[in-house]
Amino acid sequence: MNEPVDVLIIGSGASGAAVAWSLAETKMRILCLEQGDWVKPTDYPSNGRDWEARLFADFAINPNRRARPTDYPINDSNSPIKVVNFNGVGGGTVMYTAHFPRLHPSDFRTRTLDGVGEDWPVDYATLEPFFAENDRMMGVSGLAGDPAYPLHHPPMPPLPLGKSGARFGAAMNRLGWHWWPSDSTIATTDYEGRGRCINLGHCTPGCAQGAKASTDITYWPHAIRAGVELRTRCRVREITTNEHGMASGAIYYDAEGREQFQAAEMVIVACNGVGTPRLLLNSASARSPDGLANSSGLVGKNLMFHPYAHVYGYVDQPLDGNHGPPLCLWSQEFYETDTARDFARGYTFQFGRGYGSIMEAINSTAAGRLPWGADHHDVYRRLLNHRIGLSAICEDLPEEHNRVTLDPDLKDSHGIPAPKIDYTLSANSLKMMDHGIANAKRILETAGATDIGVESPILNGGWHLLGTARMGNDPQRSVVNGWGRSHDVKNLFIVDGSIWVTSGGVNPTSTIQALAMYVADQIKQRLSAATLFD
Amino acid sequence: MPDQTLTSGEAADLRCLAALMIPASARHGVPGADEATIFADILASLERDFADVRKALAQLATLSGGRFADLAPDRCAPVAADFKAAGGAPLAALNRVVLLCYYRDDRVMRSLNQEPRPPFPKGHDLEQGDWSLLDRIRERKPFWRAAP
Numbered sequence: 277m278n279e280p281v282d283v284l285i286i287g288s289g290a291s292g293a294a295v296a297w298s299l300a301e302t303k304m305r306i307l308c309l310e311q312g313d314w315v316k317p318t319d320y321p322s323n324g325r326d327w328e329a330r331l332f333a334d335f336a337i338n339p340n341r342r343a344r345p346t347d348y349p350i351n352d353s354n355s356p357i358k359v360v361n362f363n364g365v366g367g368g369t370v371m372y373t374a375h376f377p378r379l380h381p382s383d384f385r386t387r388t389l390d391g392v393g394e395d396w397p398v399d400y401a402t403l404e405p406f407f408a409e410n411d412r413m414m415g416v417s418g419l420a421g422d423p424a425y426p427l428h429h430p431p432m433p434p435l436p437l438g439k440s441g442a443r444f445g446a447a448m449n450r451l452g453w454h455w456w457p458s459d460s461t462i463a464t465t466d467y468e469g470r471g472r473c474i475n476l477g478h479c480t481p482g483c484a485q486g487a488k489a490s491t492d493i494t495y496w497p498h499a500i501r502a503g504v505e506l507r508t509r510c511r512v513r514e515i516t517t518n519e520h521g522m523a524s525g526a527i528y529y530d531a532e533g534r535e536q537f538q539a540a541e542m543v544i545v546a547c548n549g550v551g552t553p554r555l556l557l558n559s560a561s562a563r564s565p566d567g568l569a570n571s572s573g574l575v576g577k578n579l580m581f582h583p584y585a586h587v588y589g590y591v592d593q594p595l596d597g598n599h600g601p602p603l604c605l606w607s608q609e610f611y612e613t614d615t616a617r618d619f620a621r622g623y624t625f626q627f628g629r630g631y632g633s634i635m636e637a638i639n640s641t642a643a644g645r646l647p648w649g650a651d652h653h654d655v656y657r658r659l660l661n662h663r664i665g666l667s668a669i670c671e672d673l674p675e676e677h678n679r680v681t682l683d684p685d686l687k688d689s690h691g692i693p694a695p696k697i698d699y700t701l702s703a704n705s706l707k708m709m710d711h712g713i714a715n716a717k718r719i720l721e722t723a724g725a726t727d728i729g730v731e732s733p734i735l736n737g738g739w740h741l742l743g744t745a746r747m748g749n750d751p752q753r754s755v756v757n758g759w760g761r762s763h764d765v766k767n768l769f770i771v772d773g774s775i776w777v778t779s780g781g782v783n784p785t786s787t788i789q790a791l792a793m794y795v796a797d798q799i800k801q802r803l804s805a806a807t808l809f810d
Numbered sequence: 811m812p813d814q815t816l817t818s819g820e821a822a823d824l825r826c827l828a829a830l831m832i833p834a835s836a837r838h839g840v841p842g843a844d845e846a847t848i849f850a851d852i853l854a855s856l857e858r859d860f861a862d863v864r865k866a867l868a869q870l871a872t873l874s875g876g877r878f879a880d881l882a883p884d885r886c887a888p889v890a891a892d893f894k895a896a897g898g899a900p901l902a903a904l905n906r907v908v909l910l911c912y913y914r915d916d917r918v919m920r921s922l923n924q925e926p927r928p929p930f931p932k933g934h935d936l937e938q939g940d941w942s943l944l945d946r947i948r949e950r951k952p953f954w955r956a957a958p
């Protein structure tokens with residue numbers, strides 16, 4: 277029999293870690309259940325000669341390919357964009373590329389400003405102190421003074437431009453378009469026990485140096501020292517409720533596969549935009565036959581990914597290859613709605629460096645650029661380290677038919693129904709992607725690139741999982757209220773990317789974590805006022 | 811775990827195809843993908859791609875009307891070209907395994923002026939670049955859109 281806890285957090289990723297740390301000061305008994313394992317620095321691929329190969333094996337970004345025992349399968353056959361994630365302590369931050377822009381003030385008001393999507397029940401100004409706190413905890417490098425953003429001060433200097441960044445910067449200047457060094461959670465100086473980046477160049481599948489801020493090395497050590505318990509290899513099957521319709525705890529499978537019950541006074545879900553609707557739908561009961569917290573019918577609906585349009589080319593001089601963090605610059609030139617265009621809202625450009633030797637060979641073969649036979653070696657030598665590329669991160673507007681449901685047949689290793697994704701690209705997204713591709717080609721040509729290639733949308737590009745349990749003031753149009761509490765179940769909170777109302781056009785983790793910290797702060801204030809469950 | 815070993819016939823076909831995909835080059839001082847060490851690595855690295863590679867080799871055998879490795883030398887290139895043109899996920903998997911073993915071989919890496927070592931712990935140098943490029947943008951007025 278497990279001891280009851282005050283707070284049960286499910287999921288230890290970007291948001292679960294931030295909320296655990298923030299609530300630790302309350303001295304409540306806090307437990308986090310995480311289905312995956314801790315990853316040790318020595319486990320990361322960049323320790324070995326097979327560093328690139330492991331991107332196709334135990335460090336593949338697609339869970340269906342990776343297929344660790346700690347992963348769950350996802351039926352993504354009805355989506356042109358496949359879900360990618362990581363299931364372990366740190367969640368997606370173990371595998372993210374650490375590009376760390378915030379949403380913009382306008383992103384919270386798309387209905388008012390542009391007549392599309394919905395307005396959020398929170399705004400940029402409300403989140404600003406939590407953005408700052410999160411930047412400090414995660415350790416953000418960047419440069420103050422970006423004219424595309426309200427002023428903020430990243431605690432570390434920006435990542436080097438390198439040859440690729442300088443080439444892009446010069447091209448953008450020639451075009452007269454905005455660019456700026458990215459906010460990134462890659463440490464450029466030694467920071468709070470983390471070593472500075474030494475350009476391993478293989479950031480996505482985990483950083484052996486610890487320069488990349490995944491929450492297993494940022495929030496979790498602090499939270500655990502402050503008394504939070506983190507139990508790994510515990511996969512939650514369902515959240516239970518009592519006769520008052522309040523959450524009473526969760527049923528999970530432990531590391532030995534035994535079914536366990538964990539009682540809790542309140543439950544906080546942080547399983548991401550796919551894992552959270554899956555869990556809520558799997559928590560259906562006689563009291564809530566359509567899934568827990570789902571009186572609105574919106575659990576699982578409005579899935580937003582950010583379609584990525586990736587464009588790349590080759591220049592005649594060797595650049596950085598993969599020798600540095602892949603992402604170092606952004607442009608917000610096309611971010612805001614422009615009524616002269618044929619689509620609403622806009623996109624960020626994120627600028628990248630090149631690939632390692634294997635990735636270059638595989639991608640160029642798949643693109644039909646690298647031949648078999650006698651020419652192979654000459655062509656390859658023209659490609660390796662000559663690649664330069666950028667992606668348009670397109671705002672994905674909420675549409676109910678884009679959704680996560682439970683697959684009727686597919687199950688994980690514990691027999692729990694797996695999620696199924698149904699997603700189509702909207703006409704607005706397609707036009708925006710075309711616009712992004714055309715501008716990216718202009719940028720590449722101005723940067724001296726030829727032999728230009730396009731991948732749009734990036735197939736394995738479902739890294740931003742948003743909108744499937746959206747927040748709002750109207751219980752009929754949202755799953756949680758303006759501070760993350762379920763409208764239906766008054767001691768159930770959601771803090772991950774699923775509570776997003778619209779997607780903006782930036783990588784989301786900075787804002788996911790700021791929101792999680794805001795929800796934690798609201799919980800603390802209402803605990804003090806004894807109004808938390810009113 | 812099901813048996814993850816190719817039959818000797820399948821392995822012979824794969825080796826023959828690997829030699830066509832990436833032949834040895836005296837000019838670049840590199841072995842071909844069929845060279846003993848590299849090919850042994852390929853056979854040992856099929857893992858998640860095993861089923862697809864086997865499927866691809868079956869397609870190749872069908873196109874060859876028997877074992878690809880037994881074809882007359884002048885038939886190999888056209889059959890391989892047809893096989894490549896047909897495309898598909900199994901072929902992509904086969905390509906991937908060959909490339910990921912080839913482009914981690916020490917001799918191949920050295921010929922590309924790459925150090926044959928893992929990225930950690932030595933890392934790499936990355937130049938700062940010319941930060942004065944940013945001066946023009948620093949002068950730009952804030953242009954983020956205020957929201958009510």
Ligand SMILES: Cc1cc2nc3c(=O)[nH]c(=O)nc-3n(C[C@H](O)[C@H](O)[C@H](O)COP(=O)(O)OP(=O)(O)OC[C@H]3O[C@@H](n4cnc5c(N)ncnc54)[C@H](O)[C@@H]3O)c2cc1C
Binds near residue numbers: 292360377
């Ligand atoms: C390859 C890749 C690159 C990315 N690059 C960027 C980037 O550059 N910038 C950026 O902002 N974002 C990036 N992301 C996205 C980023 O990782 C996510 O936005 C972020 O991690 C989401 O946080 P979250 O708290 O919503 O969920 P997650 O971090 O995904 O955490 C969810 C956790 O819940 C656990 N869980 C789920 N279900 C259960 C269950 N039933 N029981 C127990 N535990 C469960 C999971 O194992 C996981 O650990 C990237 C992601 C990937 C995969």
